[in-house]
Each structure stands twice: as C-alpha cells, then as structure tokens.
Amino acid sequence: MEVSYFPGCTLKQTAKNFETSAISSSKLLGIELKELSRWNCCGTVYSLATDDSMHHLAPIRNLIRVQEEGSKEVVTLCSMCYNTLKQANELVRAEPDRLQKLNDFMYLEEDYKPDLEVYHLVTYIKDNVGYEKLKDKVTNPLSGLKVAVYYGCLLLRPDSIKLDDRENPRIMEDMMEALGAEVIDFPYHNECCGSYHTLGKRDLVIERTNKIISEAKLDGADVLVLSCPECDFNLDHRQKNTLEKYPSFETMPVLYFTQLMNIALGGDLADCGFELNYIDPIPLLKDKGILK
Amino acid sequence: MKINIKNEEIRSERVLRIEEIAGENIFKCYQCGKCSAGCPSADQMDLLPNQVVRNLQIGKVDAVLNSKSIWICASCFMCWTRCPRGVNLTALFEACRQVKLRENIDEVGLKQTIQEAEEMDIPQIAVISVLRKLTS
Numbered sequence: 071m072e073v074s075y076f077p078g079c080t081l082k083q084t085a086k087n088f089e090t091s092a093i094s095s096s097k098l099l100g101i102e103l104k105e106l107s108r109w110n111c112c113g114t115v116y117s118l119a120t121d122d123s124m125h126h127l128a129p130i131r132n133l134i135r136v137q138e139e140g141s142k143e144v145v146t147l148c149s150m151c152y153n154t155l156k157q158a159n160e161l162v163r164a165e166p167d168r169l170q171k172l173n174d175f176m177y178l179e180e181d182y183k184p185d186l187e188v189y190h191l192v193t194y195i196k197d198n199v200g201y202e203k204l205k206d207k208v209t210n211p212l213s214g215l216k217v218a219v220y221y222g223c224l225l226l227r228p229d230s231i232k233l234d235d236r237e238n239p240r241i242m243e244d245m246m247e248a249l250g251a252e253v254i255d256f257p258y259h260n261e262c263c264g265s266y267h268t269l270g271k272r273d274l275v276i277e278r279t280n281k282i283i284s285e286a287k288l289d290g291a292d293v294l295v296l297s298c299p300e301c302d303f304n305l306d307h308r309q310k311n312t313l314e315k316y317p318s319f320e321t322m323p324v325l326y327f328t329q330l331m332n333i334a335l336g337g338d339l340a341d342c343g344f345e346l347n348y349i350d351p352i353p354l355l356k357d358k359g360i361l362k
Numbered sequence: 363m364k365i366n367i368k369n370e371e372i373r374s375e376r377v378l379r380i381e382e383i384a385g386e387n388i389f390k391c392y393q394c395g396k397c398s399a400g401c402p403s404a405d406q407m408d409l410l411p412n413q414v415v416r417n418l419q420i421g422k423v424d425a426v427l428n429s430k431s432i433w434i435c436a437s438c439f440m441c442w443t444r445c446p447r448g449v450n451l452t453a454l455f456e457a458c459r460q461v462k463l464r465e466n467i468d469e470v471g472l473k474q475t476i477q478e479a480e481e482m483d484i485p486q487i488a489v490i491s492v493l494r495k496l497t498s
Contacts, residue, residue, distance in 0.1 A: 079486040114490045115437065118456035120385035125494070150487045227439035228452075236443055262402040262438035266491035269484050270470055274406055274434070303485045 071198065073189075074141040075103035076132060078151035079111055085148070085299035087343025091328040092147050092191060094341035098332075099199050099207060103145060103191075106135050114150050115266075116157040123171055129158035130172050134182050142186045145194050147328070149298035153224035156188040156231040190225060192241055192297065192327070193233055201248040209336035211250025214358050217330075218256040218291035219243050220282070222301045226260050236260065242327060246295060249334040254289050258282050263304040272311060275304050279312045283322050292354060294324045302326065307348040323351035333360060371421030376461060380418065383457035390447045391415045397441035397451050407431040411441050411451050418454070432458040433469050433496065463498035470496045 081089040096103050109132050117125035132155060136144040146152045162169040163184045173181045189197075195204065219242045226236040234241040237260070243253045261282060264275035282305060286294050296302055306324035313319050329342045333355070344352055355361040381388060391412070398410035409417065409429045417425045426432065432455055441451040462469075470492060479489045 079490075084483050084485045111490065113494070114487045115494050118437065118450075118453040119383045119460050120453075121383060122460075148487065150491075223438035223440070227443050229443060260440075262436060262440070265436040265438070266488040266495065267434075267436055269475060269479055269488045269492050270496070271434075274403075277406075278402070299485050300487050300491075303488070307483075 072102040074144045078148045080299040087346040088326045090341045091332045094337040095332040098335040112151045112154045149224040205248040216292045217251040218286040220296040263301045323349045380457040384453035400440045468497045
C-alpha cells in the first residue's frame with residue numbers, strides 16, 4: 071500500500087537515520103512512504119494564541135499539498151510535525167470560520183476541505199498492518215533487549231491528537247514486544263525532554279537528560295526508544311554534556327523505534343544510520359546477539 | 363506575607379488581554395496545584411504554574427510577566443491535560459509570552475541564537491521553535 075508522507079525539515083538534516091530506517095522498515099511491511107512532491111516547514115510549534123491565524127498557514131498549506139495529490143491520509147514521523155499538523159487539522163474542523171479565513175488568505179491555492187487524516191507511522195502500522203502480522207514478519211527478534219519506551223509530550227498531548235492513553239500508553243510498548251523486545255516499566259515515558267531549550271538553556275536539558283536516562287538505567291533498560299528528533303538530540307547527543315557535568319552519569323544508547331524495527335524485520339543495516347547516533351548502539355546489539 | 367490587592371488591578375487591561383489571547387477564564391482555577399505537581403519544569407520556575415494563575419486572578423500581572431516561568435514553559439501540555447477544571451494553562455503561558463512579545467520585548471537575541479545553533483548540529487525544529495516561541 072502507498073501512503074502520502076510528510077518528512078519535515080529535521081528528517082532531511084540531523085535525523086536522516088530516522089527517515090531512512092522508517093522507509094526501509096515500512097517497505098518490509100508493505101507500506102510505501104511516498105514523499106509529497108512539494109512541502110514546506112510545518113511551523114514546528116502549534117500556535118496557542120486564539121487570535122493568531124498566521125501560524126496555522128504552514129500546516130494547512132501542507133495539508134493542501136496532500137489534498138492536491140488526491141490522498142486522504144498523510145503519515146509523519148517527527149513528533150513535532152505530527153502534533154502541529156494534526157492540531158491544525160482539528161482546529162479547522164472545529165472552526166469553519168477559521169478555515170474560511172485561511173482559505174481566503176491562500177487564495178491562489180485550492181480550498182482546503184478538512185476531510186483528510188494525519189497519522190503517525192506507529193498508528194498507521196497498528197491500524198493497517200496490525201501487530202500480529204508485524205510479529206509474523208520479524209526475522210531477527212530483539213530477544214533479550216530491555217527497552218524503555220519514551221513518548222515525550224507531543225505524541226500524547228493534548229487529548230485531540232493523542233496516539234493512545236496519555237498516562238498509560240501501550241501503542242509503542244506493544245510494537246516493541248511484537249518485535250521481540252522486553253519492555254520495562256518506565257515512569258518517565260511521558261515527561262518532557264526540555265525540547266527547544268536545548269538551544270539557549272542547555273543546563274535545563276542536561277538536568278532532564280540526567281534524570282530520564284538515569285531512571286531508565288535504574289529500571290533496568292538497555293536502550294531508550296523514541297520517535298522525535300528533538301527528544302533524540304536532547305536524550306542522546308546531550309549525554310555528552312551530561313557526562314561532562316556529572317562524571318558518574320552512565321550513558322545509554324537512544325534509538326528511533328524505526329531503527330529497531332528495521333533490524334528486527336531484517337532490513338539493511340546501512341538504513342539504520344547508526345553513525346548519526348551519539349551513543350553507538352552497535353556494541354550492545356552485538357553483545358545481545360541481535361547484530362552479527 | 364501581606365499582599366495588597368487593588369481593585370483596579372484585578373481586571374486590568376493586560377489581564378483581560380491574556381485571557382482573550384488564551385481563550386480562557388482564569389477564575390475556573392480553584393488552586394488545587396495539580397498543574398504544578400505534574401509540570402516537568404516546576405523545579406526551574408520562580409513562580410509555579412498554579413501561582414501564575416493565582417497572580418493573574420488577583421491582578422498581579424507584572425509578577426507574572428516579569429517571571430522566568432513563562433519562558434521556561436515549553437508547552438508540553440501536561441498542566442492542561444491533568445487540570446481537573448480543564449484550565450488551559452498551556453495557552454495562558456503562551457498568552458503571557460505573547461503579551462510581552464507583542465510589546466516588542468524579545469526573550470532571546472536573534473544573532474546569538476543563530477550563532478549558537480551553528481556551533482553544534484542543533485535540530486532544525488529546535489531553531490525554529492526558539493525563534494517562534496521566544497522572539498516576536
């Protein structure tokens with residue numbers, strides 16, 4: 071099956087490994103992620119000011135691109151893109167006047183009719199492949215790998231866009247179990263990583279990284295799994311700064327869920343792009359017998 | 363601690379503007395503190411989320427607008443989703459930032475932000491978010 075795919079800017083730059091591993095693993099599941107022929111930045115943060123329509127133009131313009139391609143569904147990977155596109159879609163559905171205003175502003179575009187759905191890849195796989203079938207397709211199970219699943223904020227909140235129950239989600243845990251991993255109980259699964267404060271308030275992020283990774287370690291995890299290039303930067307790359315501040319800090323590999331899925335489904339290792347991970351997961355994965 | 367509450371401050375123009383931008387009624391809050399209990403940034407804040415709302419309720423808008431808290435909030439939506447009264451604190455914090463930004467008071471400098479981003483491979487989403495949230 072083919073589905074429209076919105077990559078967003080970061081997957082083309084610092085998080086290329088998220089995209090390559092997603093395209094590869096989706097293909098192994100029979101899903102062709104077809105990148106939109108044109109797209110722009112989603113705006114990254116959904117505007118919460120009720121009198122601000124300007125910042126909803128970017129996400130809605132992207133949804134017009136999806137509509138132009140005759141598609142009723144669009145899949146995203148980045149949590150920030152997912153949150154912004156989906157919240158904007160829900161907004162114009164709830165407020166027809168706002169939609170009219172945005173359509174009038176973009177008078178050279180065709181009108182947006184809010185009848186398409188924004189999906190995160192996890193939901194798309196669960197709904198269209200199913201975890202039973204996913205399990206059947208596993209050729210290299212993640213046996214013995216203890217995984218802490220980290221959702222962060224933007225996949226679970228606010229309620230209008232949540233992938234699953236926002237306090238006790240299971241959607242990514244069930245996926246990891248289908249891939250053969252052992253999921254550990256991890257209370258910081260829906261905490262905030264400090265997000266964009268990584269630029270300007272680095273110390274705040276270092277404290278978060280220390281807290282979140284140390285807790286995962288304490289709970290017995292081998293790796294942390296997530297779905298956001300921002301969380302990934304803070305929880306993986308900022309481990310360098312965390313270690314400088316706290317010499318006794320113990321590092322841990324942080325992976326995109328698609329990287330583990332690609333390994334479990336027998337995808338090409340090159341598509342995992344592990345060279346972009348700050349903490350190299352390869353020694354651990356070899357130690358567990360998951361990689362040869 | 364003695365606090366002087368002035369009648370004319372309680373519904374001042376800036377308080378009304380914050381409510382209008384957020385689309386929220388600050389008097390829905392009954393100060394249970396669940397927002398502050400769940401806020402992952404509370405330990406970094408000089409005013410806790412429930413204190414931000416309380417200050418707005420009693421017209422102490424300058425205390426809120428001059429606080430670090432409104433800039434530390436990264437809109438993770440925890441406070442709003444856990445509020446038993448459904449108060450959208452995430453939008454109230456955004457409105458407080460907006461009031462300052464619309465008065466042309468930026469929280470960060472553009473040049474310094476771009477420079478810092480270039481020194482390290484900061485994800486593009488972080489750069490855009492900082493510019494969107496912390497500059498006018």
